Amino acid sequence: SYVLTQPPSESVAPGKTAMITCGGSNIVTKTVHWYQRKPGQAPVLVIYYNSGRPSGIPERFSGSNSGNTATLTISRVEAGDEADYYCQVWDSHPVFGGGTKLTVL
Amino acid sequence: QVQLVESGGGLVKPGGSLRLSCAASGLTFSDSYMTWIRQAPGKGLEWLAYISGSGATIYYADSVEGRFTVSRDNAKKSLYLQMSSLKAEDTAIYYCARGPTDRYNFDYWGQGTLVTVSS
Numbered sequence: 220s221y222v223l224t225q226p227p228s229e230s231v232a233p234g235k236t237a238m239i240t241c242g243g244s245n246i247v248t249k250t251v252h253w254y255q256r257k258p259g260q261a262p263v264l265v266i267y268y269n270s271g272r273p274s275g276i277p278e279r280f281s282g283s284n285s286g287n288t289a290t291l292t293i294s295r296v297e298a299g300d301e302a303d304y305y306c307q308v309w310d311s312h313p314v315f316g317g318g319t320k321l322t323v324l
Numbered sequence: 325q326v327q328l329v330e331s332g333g334g335l336v337k338p339g340g341s342l343r344l345s346c347a348a349s350g351l352t353f354s355d356s357y358m359t360w361i362r363q364a365p366g367k368g369l370e371w372l373a374y375i376s377g378s379g380a381t382i383y384y385a386d387s388v389e390g391r392f393t394v395s396r397d398n399a400k401k402s403l404y405l406q407m408s409s410l411k412a413e414d415t416a417i418y419y420c421a422r423g424p425t426d427r428y429n430f431d432y433w434g435q436g437t438l439v440t441v442s443s
Binding site: 252313 | 385
């Protein structure tokens, strides 16, 4: 079965850029979606189809997909961006990455 | 505004049963695929089951097939997950989500309900 690998944690200072990776075999052939989950809140779709941004998601959130790695990039990080982030692809069924906890220093 | 609200979680003994519900509002429920997803402590998200808008198409993850049953009542705009033969490893937060969409993602999620399987 298809496996998505994410780093367990990333740290970034406010105002800097955070890059969260999602590794998978030839992931460029798949479309990647990203979700943000804050404690006690419903997960939120922040990027769809590798780089699409749903209505209401700030332009600071962007995505890319190349080779074996998809990347969620958060520019000008704010304290409110501190959350767990999950990537997801479809491989005959939904497959999620293990999640990355983003800490804003 | 779309809202998905899960309920029915709680403490249950190993081997026991539990029924989760998800009440939907703000969306055309009968046109929506719906999915149950869980997150066990210290682990990532795991898809469990999804059901088409009509209920005619259902798929289960191998980890729960034969033990969990997903269903829906479109008149009540509600999604259900009947869980039986529960194990300690079923302890998790259970989310309902709309999808998979035509983009193969999940565009709305509930806040989740906690299920604890312990003696």
